[in-house]
Amino acid sequence: MYLRVPKFLNDQNLKLVDELIAGGQFTDGAATTGGPTKSVKKNLQIDLVQHPQRDQFLQMITTTANSNSMMRSATLPRRMTLPLLSKYATGMAYGWHIDNPIMTAMGSPVRTDIACTVFISDSSDYQGGELVVRTSSGDVRVKLDRGDAFIYPATSRHQVLEVTSGERLAVVFWIQSMVADASKREILRDLSIAYDRVLKDSPESEALQSIQRSQANLLRRWGQV
Template sequence: MLLTFPLLDARALERARAVLANAPWKDGRDSAGDQAAQAKNNTQMPRDCREARELSAMVLQALDASPMFLSAALPARIFPPRFNRYGGQSNHYGPHVDSAVRFAENGLRVRTDLSCTVFFSDPADYEGGELVLHGPDGQQSLKLPAGHAVLYPASQVHEVKPVTRGDRLACFFWVQSLVRSDSQRRLLLEFDQALTVLRQQGGDNESTVALTGTYHNLLRMWSET
């Protein structure tokens, strides 16, 4: 399941860009595994710098306030957000698959069910830099407005095309979901969205209460905590 949604409002974006303008950067290959390091050519903000901590808190707060993210991802654990830049000579990330388990600096282990990218740069500010997802039905190319996020299965082969003008600034992280199966998460999201519409149209009644119970019983059956 691939999902795009707005995450950061104009005020948050303005602050994020001010922080990013003065942020330190280093070789992004330092955080990649053996296979990914051969394909990775970008720069990345040190995870323990002041700027990274501030932006990470901003993104996590926005995720916690996003009904779409919470309903689609059903997060159990979130790997602390990190931040990268593509431009100049460090401008692409070739086809790769994310590691199945990520180890955070606080000892947290996160099974990477879902990958998420949050775009900070407007598409007009750079050329190239598309996030390309490779799947059984072909390729999907994404270049989202600033402040928007894309959520997709971490098991998919994906890449970032070379940036040929400007800089592409983004946030990335992984989610361990309460529900491991992508197809089950999709069904729960569709169920939740349809139930929300029914409640908006007719309020709570005997049928919506019963359907809410069915949703939670499915989540209870499929979730891992």
């Protein structure tokens, strides 16, 4: 599933991110990866492990992801990684790669089912720097407004194109879903959309109860908690 989540972070959330950036120190992003990916990763990242606002930042991202209905129904989050805050200055890029299947968050393993990029810079603040995700129907280029998020399967090959002017800031994190199979998550997402539409038009209908029952029973069958 490839999905834009408008205004994932509100103004108050973005203010916290701005404060975190102002109080943090960017280091070479290639230090956080290895193998062939290391040679194509040219960006900077803030080391959040020792950052004094780390816990506040993590709580904000976790709470927002779990409370955003669009994000929650699309990802069915079980665990999340510690978010990364990346910066691409002019001339920086991140070549084609696939994310690690297992990452560590606060000492616990997280299976990376879904990747999420939250755009912190406004799209007019820089040139280039598009996130490009390879899909079965072609490449998708993504460059969103400040606070918007984009989620996509972490199994996808993707890259960040070179920033030709300005500065691109983004928050990136990965989600382990309660439902590992992407096609099953898609079915549950479709049922969620159908539920919302029927709830709006016919809140007392038997159809609404049938959709709700199907959602619940499929999640019981497929979900891992």
